[in-house]
Structures are given as C-alpha cells and as structure tokens.
Amino acid sequence: MKKTKGFTFRTIFPPPPKPSLTRPCPFKAYSLIPVSPLAMLxxxxxxxGGIVLGIAIIERILERWGVIDLVDQFAKVMRFILPVTFYSALIYFFVTFML
Structure with missing residues (x-):
C-alpha cells in the first residue's frame, strides 16, 4: 500500500501580504464651487456665445458707419433674441451637466 503525503494550507498558498505600517488618514474635502467653471467650455x-458676440460687434460697426436704420433693426431683433438665447443656453447647460 502506498503512503499518502498531506499538505498544509500554508505550503500550497502564499501568505497574505502584510498591511503597511503607514495608514492614510481619511479626510473630507468640501468644494465651495458646486459647478466647475471648465464645464462652461x-x-x-x-x-x-460667439454668434451673439459677433452680432453685437457687427451692430457697433454699422453704428460707426452711420447706418442707423439697420442698427435699429438689429436692436429690435436682439432685444428678443438675447434673452431667449441666454435662457435656452442656461437650460441646455443644466440639462446636459452631469453631477
């Protein structure tokens, strides 16, 4: 009859790694700004914003050239477009912004 040899658990599996002597200190970080300014890019x-800024610059150039009729038309249109553009961009930003 053959003799069977027994193995202990420690000889088959390596011992678990020992914990390091230095432990990281847990700390809580608070942000004063809830929205990152880089998200506006x-x-x-x-x-x-570039389109609205371009229209404003065109309006100033036309005013310098003395084309007041066209400047008045631009002013009437921009009086409606600027608030609509601002609020729609604000809504778009908060809808697509991921927390």
Missing part, C-alpha cells in the same frame, strides 16, 4: 455654449 462646452462647444455648443461657446458657439452660441
């Missing part, structure tokens, strides 16, 4: 918001 969304291409859609930058495009809308």
């Amino acid at each position: 969304d291409p859609t918001i930058l495009t809308i």
Whole structure:
C-alpha cells in the first residue's frame, strides 16, 4: 500500500501580504464651487456665445458707419433674441451637466 503525503494550507498558498505600517488618514474635502467653471467650455455654449458676440460687434460697426436704420433693426431683433438665447443656453447647460 502506498503512503499518502498531506499538505498544509500554508505550503500550497502564499501568505497574505502584510498591511503597511503607514495608514492614510481619511479626510473630507468640501468644494465651495458646486459647478466647475471648465464645464462652461462646452462647444455648443461657446458657439452660441460667439454668434451673439459677433452680432453685437457687427451692430457697433454699422453704428460707426452711420447706418442707423439697420442698427435699429438689429436692436429690435436682439432685444428678443438675447434673452431667449441666454435662457435656452442656461437650460441646455443644466440639462446636459452631469453631477
């Protein structure tokens, strides 16, 4: 009859790693700004802002050239478009912003 040899658990599996002597101290970090300013670099918001800024610059150039009739038309249109653009971009930002 053959003799069977027994193995202990420690010889088959390596021992678990020992914990390090230095332990990281847990700390709580608080942010005073709930929304990152870098989130405003969304291409859609930058495009809308660039279009509105371009229209305002065109309006100033036309005013310097003395085309007051066209400037009045721009002012009437911008009086409606600017608030609508601002609120729609604000709603878009908060809808697409991920917390």
